[in-house]
Amino acid sequence: xxxxxxxxxxxxxxxxxxxxxxxxxxxxxxxxxxxxxxxxxxxxxxxxxxxxxxxxxxxxxxxxxxxxxxxxxxxxxxxxxxxxxxxxxxxxxxxxxxxxxxxxxxxxxxxxxxxxxxxxxxxxxxxxxxxxxxxxxxxxxxxxxxxxxxxxxxxxxxxxxxxxxxxxxxxxxxxxxxxxxxxxxxxxxxxxxxxxxxxxxxxxxxxxxxxxxxxxxxxxxxxxxxxxxxxxxxxxxxxxxxxxxxxxxxxxxxxxxxxxxxxxxxxxxxxxxxxxxxxxxxxxxxxxxxxxxxxxxxxxxxxxxxxxxxxxxxxxxx
Numbered sequence: 001x002x003x004x005x006x007x008x009x010x011x012x013x014x015x016x017x018x019x020x021x022x023x024x025x026x027x028x029x030x031x032x033x034x035x036x037x038x039x040x041x042x043x044x045x046x047x048x049x050x051x052x053x054x055x056x057x058x059x060x061x062x063x064x065x066x067x068x069x070x071x072x073x074x075x076x077x078x079x080x081x082x083x084x085x086x087x088x089x090x091x092x093x094x095x096x097x098x099x100x101x102x103x104x105x106x107x108x109x110x111x112x113x114x115x116x117x118x119x120x121x122x123x124x125x126x127x128x129x130x131x132x133x134x135x136x137x138x139x140x141x142x143x144x145x146x147x148x149x150x151x152x153x154x155x156x157x158x159x160x161x162x163x164x165x166x167x168x169x170x171x172x173x174x175x176x177x178x179x180x181x182x183x184x185x186x187x188x189x190x191x192x193x194x195x196x197x198x199x200x201x202x203x204x205x206x207x208x209x210x211x212x213x214x215x216x217x218x219x220x221x222x223x224x225x226x227x228x229x230x231x232x233x234x235x236x237x238x239x240x241x242x243x244x245x246x247x248x249x250x251x252x253x254x255x256x257x258x259x260x261x262x263x264x265x266x267x268x269x270x271x272x273x274x275x276x277x278x279x280x281x282x283x284x285x286x287x288x289x290x291x292x293x294x295x296x297x298x299x300x301x302x303x304x305x306x307x308x309x310x311x312x313x314x315x316x317x318x
Contacts, residue, residue: 068287081287100182101185106250113201117198145192213230258274275292
């Protein structure tokens with residue numbers, strides 16, 4: 001008698017057809033859905049930028065070509081605001097002070113953070129403590145920093161002159177002297193803003209391979225030669241980026257002259273941004289203030305375009 005062996009049914013999973021790629025319409029619908037959800041999350045930030053940044057900037061460009069005072073209908077003025085601002089005696093002083101402040105900030109406030117970063121990079125103990133100490137001024141509100149330094153520079157009982165008297169050295173007028181006021185403000189801005197720059201430099205220094213320094217030491221290079229031939233070439237891109245950012249930031253200096261000196265003495269510390277404030281809130285000339293703002297916007301736009309260009313080039317070369 002022959003036995004009949006029953007066959008097991010085929011596994012339904014094994015014979016299940018392999019699903020093909022989703023239809024093009026389905027993929028496009030899913031992509032649109034993901035993009036809509038992403039923009040929904042960004043909607044709050046976009047509205048804030050549009051309301052408090054983009055709209056005021058566009059409105060300022062329009063007012064720059066109008067005769068505008070609060071409470072009255074604006075009238076088209078063409079380039080009259082620009083002509084009036086250009087013939088203002090304070091215009092030349094403001095630009096001269098701003099460019100001088102920027103140059104001094106590059107000479108003083110650009111070298112000191114790099115040197116501090118080199119020193120912190122060589123410290124072997126308590127690194128976190130010294131980083132906090134260097135970064136601490138950045139966490140102080142700018143107005144509070146300016147008020148502290150205003151007391152520090154006080155010609156009578158200020159700490160700066162008290163220290164000079166203690167060392168039997170001649171005192172200074174600091175922010176009350178036309179020849180020392182701008183340099184004193186540069187010292188304030190350098191102290192208040194160098195913490196972030198130091199940490200960026202420190203991160204760049206720590207990314208340099210140690211083999212380069214070892215090879216330089218084997219070749220007999222001293223400290224200065226190692227800095228010149230290893231450190232600077234390896235960090236030149238970061239140095240250039242920070243230099244451009246510092247130019248953009250220092251050309252917008254306002255808090256220090258506004259709080260400490262009020263633009264004086266003898267307009268020695270009137271900057272472009274402070275002159276814009278005077279046009280708008282002291283002279284009630286919003287057309288002139290916006291015209292001066294557009295001039296500053298164009299100049300800073302050129303530096304910003306250069307910064308973006310160099311950043312893109314650095315990413316392509318990386």
